[in-house]
Amino acid sequence: AYDIGLHGTVYQVNKWDPKQFDWTKKLADADYVGPTCQYCHMRGGHHNVQRFGTVYTSMGMSMADRGAPIWKEKRDRWASVCDDCHSPRFAREQLQALDESVKDAGLRYRETFKVAEDLLKDGV
Numbered sequence: 001a002y003d004i005g006l007h008g009t010v011y012q013v014n015k016w017d018p019k020q021f022d023w024t025k026k027l028a029d030a031d032y033v034g035p036t037c038q039y040c041h042m043r044g045g046h047h048n049v050q051r052f053g054t055v056y057t058s059m060g061m062s063m064a065d066r067g068a069p070i071w072k073e074k075r076d077r078w079a080s081v082c083d084d085c086h087s088p089r090f091a092r093e094q095l096q097a098l099d100e101s102v103k104d105a106g107l108r109y110r111e112t113f114k115v116a117e118d119l120l121k122d123g124v
Helices: 006-014 037-041 069-082 088-121
Strands: none
Touching (some): 069 088
């Protein structure tokens, strides 16, 4: 998602320009034209890249308990990263759009398996 999004595109276009991305600076001191993966996932020098994820890699998105306190805590932490450059409203709207796309992807995923199951039953 990063690579095809606006942030990833800005990175890909400018990554070799030392005026835009000065790799000699520590991440905390960097003033890049756009965020790198590390800016968001290793914010403040933390090396636990899952810290700013909203689910753990062992969980599928459909298994995430969105009512759990840790879900809200992680979501608020995630939005706080976006707030470094964007308005709080922007971050919340983007997270809402992400939620909707995850719901839609889950439906499409189940529909695909149903089609495959029906084809298997039909001997295809």
